[in-house]
Amino acid sequence: MTSESAIGAVAALEDELRRGMYWFIRAAGRPVTRDEAAEEVGISRKLAAFHLDKLVDAGLLQARYEQVGGIRRVGRAPKVYEPSDTEVRVNIPERRxxxxxxxxxxxxxxxxxxxxxxxxxxxxxxxxxxxxxxxxxxxxxxxxxxxxxxxxxxxxxxxxxxxxxxxxxxxxxxxxxxxxxxxxxxxxxxxxxxxxxxxxxxxxxxxxxxxxxxxxxxxxxxxxxxxxxxxxxxxxxxx
CATH class of the missing domain: 3.30.1380.20 (Trafficking protein particle complex subunit 3)
Known part of the structure; x- marks a missing residue:
């Protein structure tokens, strides 16, 4: 991750709701649905989706569609989120x-x-x-x-x-x-x-x-x- 991308990732976590969902997903140890993330921080599913996708755009989370709990249901599988493998570090000046x-x-x-x-x-x-x-x-x-x-x-x-x-x-x-x-x-x-x-x-x-x-x-x-x-x-x- 470049310095610019790392700064963007840190900026994405400035929002308290995003931080709460991000740490909840990291601690979960499994893919987390939008509904679960929304419930964790006490917001609507729609607002949670907005913030979660911002974290995906910043490279902090990765998302896919997957049935939860191994149970197959009729209709589209829900979107789930889990931490990405990206390591975020910001050093000014830069260190290697x-x-x-x-x-x-x-x-x-x-x-x-x-x-x-x-x-x-x-x-x-x-x-x-x-x-x-x-x-x-x-x-x-x-x-x-x-x-x-x-x-x-x-x-x-x-x-x-x-x-x-x-x-x-x-x-x-x-x-x-x-x-x-x-x-x-x-x-x-x-x-x-x-x-x-x-x-x-x-x-x-x-x-x-x-x-x-x-x-x-x-x-x-x-x-x-x-x-x-x-x-x-x-x-x-x-x-």
């Missing part, structure tokens, strides 16, 4: 701790005998980033990327992933937000190294060899910036 968790789990599961735990984590971070970059390249098919075109594509992609990129100068993207904060504050060398490896991987997958990812820590911002690569700068796969 699940990405970091995925990297660390991947490192634990694939660490080889000849690499350290840190090296395994950096390898997995680069692989995850490369997957993101490759997916973008497959979707857009941009061909050979010059530095300007690559920075423009990266600006869009990194915004979607919560980095809050800004063109500090025409040839430099600063990442204003660290999606891994506050964990980066607890172990900056480790987390910033993984973040750098992840973004190097993005460049690799995107085949943007005209751009380099540099470690450039700045208070209150991400530790990485992106610049055009020069003849004497080379991207590495480790921090």
């Amino acid at each position: 701790h699940e990405v970091l968790a995925d990297i660390l789990i991947g490192a634990v599961l694939t660490e080889s005998a000849d690499e350290t735990a840190r090296a395994a984590a950096q390898r997995v971070a680069a692989e995850r980033g490369a997957g993101i970059g490759a997916a973008m390249r497959e979707r857009l098919r941009p061909g050979r990327l010059g530095a300007e075109r690559a920075l423009t594509l990266l600006h869009t992609m990194l915004a979607e992933h919560g980095f809050e990129p800004a063109r500090a100068t025409p040839d430099c993207i600063r990442l204003r937000n660290c999606p891994f904060h506050p964990l980066a504050a607890h172990a900056p060398e480790l987390v910033c190294g993984l973040n750098h490896a992840y973004l190097v991987g993005v460049l690799t997958g995107l085949q943007a060899d005209t751009v380099t990812a540099e470690l450039a820590p700045k208070a209150g911002e991400c530790c990485v910036q992106l610049r055009p690569a020069t003849s004497d700068t080379a991207r590495s796969t480790t921090a």
Whole structure:
């Protein structure tokens, strides 16, 4: 769920009646009919239907038509509601701790005998980033990327992933937000190294060899910036 969708879902729960029906349905452990939801909060079936469908539109509930209690009746089956599998989280600024968790789990599961735990984590971070970059390249098919075109594509992609990129100068993207904060504050060398490896991987997958990812820590911002690569700068796969 995107940040915009998550905010919409939270806004849908601002209404007291919707909150009451939503928590009732979550606690029920089974599909709930409109009549049951209406009775729970003390409103008409018609008004309950309106609010329930708003919760469906927000991605919080899913609905279908089903006979209740296994009893087949004449006529159309009633509409029933149950919680969706969508997880709703709103972080401002955006955080992506699940990405970091995925990297660390991947490192634990694939660490080889000849690499350290840190090296395994950096390898997995680069692989995850490369997957993101490759997916973008497959979707857009941009061909050979010059530095300007690559920075423009990266600006869009990194915004979607919560980095809050800004063109500090025409040839430099600063990442204003660290999606891994506050964990980066607890172990900056480790987390910033993984973040750098992840973004190097993005460049690799995107085949943007005209751009380099540099470690450039700045208070209150991400530790990485992106610049055009020069003849004497080379991207590495480790921090």
